[in-house]
Amino acid sequence: MDKTNKEKIERRTDEDGVIFMSIKNGEEDTERKEDGKDITILAIESSCDETAAAIVRNGREVLSNIISSQIALHTIYGGVVPEIASRKHVEKINGCVRAALAEAGCTLEDIDAIAVTYGPGLVGALLVGVSEAKALSFATGKPLVGVHHIEGHICANYIEYKELEPPFMCLVASGGHSHLVHVKDYGVYDIIGQTRDDAAGEAFDKVARAIGLGYPGGPKVDKAAREGNPDAINFPRAKTSEKSYDFSFSGLKSAVLNYLNQAEMKGEEVNKNDVAASFQKAVVDVLSEHTMQAAKEYGCDKIAIAGGVASNTALRERLEMECAKNGMTFYRPAPVLCTDNAAMIGAAGYYEFIKGNVAGMDLNAVPNLPLGDRERRYHGRSSK
């Protein structure tokens, strides 16, 4: 089932340690529209520390997916520095767009619409992608589509699974977000649970820092946890209330920090791998429990995951097992589609575009853009 081996992944590192990845899965040409009218989208993503551009055909076929990751630049600061990220985006943006076009064997002439992430994210970072996309749209006369970053993450599943169609339940977990989303239809999202404090990925980052694993926390904790005992320490599982699907991770994070402090005061040595494994288990318990319950209550037989935390192996394994037990189908994008990328923006942009959701030239970056909120999508008037 794993499609990663079918993808062509190339990596190279450029002069400032920026990793440049190129992925494509669209060589089979199986998804061509019957009437011969394919829709090809150029997508741009720059909401955090990855500059990305992709060419996606008919929402599911990735002709190219270029990611220029700055992770190396931010590691020394222990997290993403918005100003540095924004500066890097300006430097890299044209190169990414050009590489995406070249890889797909396209020119701008072949593009039907330009999709761009306009929120949520770091405002300075988002503005680079938005400005670039608007300029491309203006100069070529091609329509512009604004895409919600998290909706993009959810749509990564459409790329991985050509047969997947809504409705389904989707757990979105990343460094900035933890949402339980009922995907009712293409572009129709109902948030049924979200974090009340820290995002799941944020908790991973903070715990990783506390036990000295460094940044980025997600993959580091995941790796350490594989060597540890998940039942060594019983960290609390926060219940926000019986009826709510909301999450809370700050209590868990504090429990880990307290555990570490107490051990230090007593002069006891801490088994980092055990802490990582036990912490991770607590997170996975809460995420999977809520997801399974919600799927049952809303009558979904399909469960998908999305966002950076979706590449966590323990979470994948748990949900896979739970789904098998409950006769549900489990969908999870390949790790490379779980990180920030533009192919997912192309997928989400496609479904917006065929619905006629086109943005005006006054499209602005909206750093705290709410998921599925149609009112705020294009708050300016459309000028077309």
Added chain:
Amino acid sequence: MKILALDTSGLVCTVAVTEDDRLLAEFSIQHKITHSELLLPMMEQIKDRISLDMGSIDAIAVSAGPGSFTGLRIGAATAKGLCLALNKPLVAVPTLDALAYNMYGNDNIVCPMMDARRSQVYTGIYTFVPEKENENQHELKYRMKTIMPQAALSVEAIAEKLNEIGKTVILLGDGIPVYRDKLDELLKVNYVIVPALSNRQRAASLAVLAGIYFREGKSQDADSFSPEYLRASQAEREAKEKKRAQVKIRAISAEDITEAAALEKENLGSEAWTEKQLLEMSTRDDSVYLVAEKSGRIVGLCGVQNVSGEGEIFNVSVARDCRKNGLAFEMLTELLKKGEEAGCHSYTLEVREGNTPARKLYEKLGFVNEGVRPGLYDNPKEDAVIYWKRKGTE
């Protein structure tokens, strides 16, 4: 030649299209900072009103910085996107050069200032020089001359420079209302404050200046363009300060000689001074030697010998892992200060012609290239450039 110019570096969002000597359209708005929402709709308006065929544009001009970091990026990303889509070159014009160009035809000193926060302004000093193509002509053409290239300076520092020049100065830019009282207090020369008609960025000025750049072949590939911020990000500044705080600059002592000589050896190889030479030189009455120490390790060295008021600078060396951090600049600034206390009024030094980072550093410190000593260095054979920093030539 048709140029589409845009500037979002400051409070104004401004777009213009020029065709040779005609301004086809100019659109400026100074009302709240919503450049991201304004810029493209303004361009759309212009395109519609003048039936602009995008393909007929020869170049895209953008203000290269400095300015608001976010504003610069909106302009840069937009310009880059336009260049990519239209397959046209980019002409990036320093923000303050373009702002000063608003004053074309004025014989006075022109000093644009943009508020850079933290008690600083982004500023530069310019003047317009009248030129005739031949003596029989009456028509004068002005060429803008840069007296001081754009930089981030304190209001005190720029006022001092203007006072030194001692001529009437034309002030413009969004820094003027912010620092008006302070400037009035500091300036000892007459000054003129430009009224609203041309006291902010105007894309028309940018377009005209870009046209000159373009004809001079100073256009560039948009893909590699990135704005000139003139300032590092706060995180980088803090990291640098933290790193710098660990370094102490102090006078050399006899115990440092072995390590200092090793540093020289590491940087200069066979050209390095021996321990003996270094010990003799650094202990002379007429010399001042400084070292930079980081966690007990010697990471920098420099010295000056006072020869009847002229300081000869020797042995400037910084450990490889401590470079690009302003250490050499700080160490030499301290050396010049100490040299002055010891009676030096001018300084001179020699440097390998190909040592660009060092030459840039000396030029930043006010040294001027006054000549060449052919073939002074061996391994590899190279000329030495002679630099002087003479009193009052700063």
